[in-house]
Structure formats: structure tokens, C-alpha cells
Amino acid sequence: MGVNTDNFIKALDRIDAEYGSIDNYLKGPMGLTDENIEKLRSRYVTNIVVQ
Numbered sequence: 001m002g003v004n005t006d007n008f009i010k011a012l013d014r015i016d017a018e019y020g021s022i023d024n025y026l027k028g029p030m031g032l033t034d035e036n037i038e039k040l041r042s043r044y045v046t047n048i049v050v051q
Contacts, residue, residue, distance in 0.1 A: 005050075 012022065019025040026032045032040075 009050075 015022055015025045019028060023037065026037050027034075
């Protein structure tokens with residue numbers, strides 16, 4: 001499974017424009033807590049290289 005980089009960046013840009021940050025988006029409309037977000041980060045976030 002892969003991610004189309006251009007679409008991913010567009011989605012992040014839109015989230016940033018509408019909510020100010022990914023954290024604001026996750027806590028606001030997604031309804032996640034800081035604890036939820038930390039669990040997701042520890043499970044899914046890896047070193048990302050943007051070209």
C-alpha cells in the first residue's frame with residue numbers, strides 16, 4: 001500500500017489552512033484526546049522523507 005504524495009500534501013495543506021494544525025484537526029472535528037493522538041503517533045509515525 002502506498003500514498004500518493006501530492007494528494008497527501010494537499011490534504012495536510014487543507015487541514016492546516018482550515019484548522020491551523022493537524023493536532024487542532026484531530027482534537028476538534030475528529031474528537032481525539034491527547035492520549036489518543038500519542039497512541040496513534042507511537043504506532044504509525046515513522047521517519048518521513050519529503051522530497
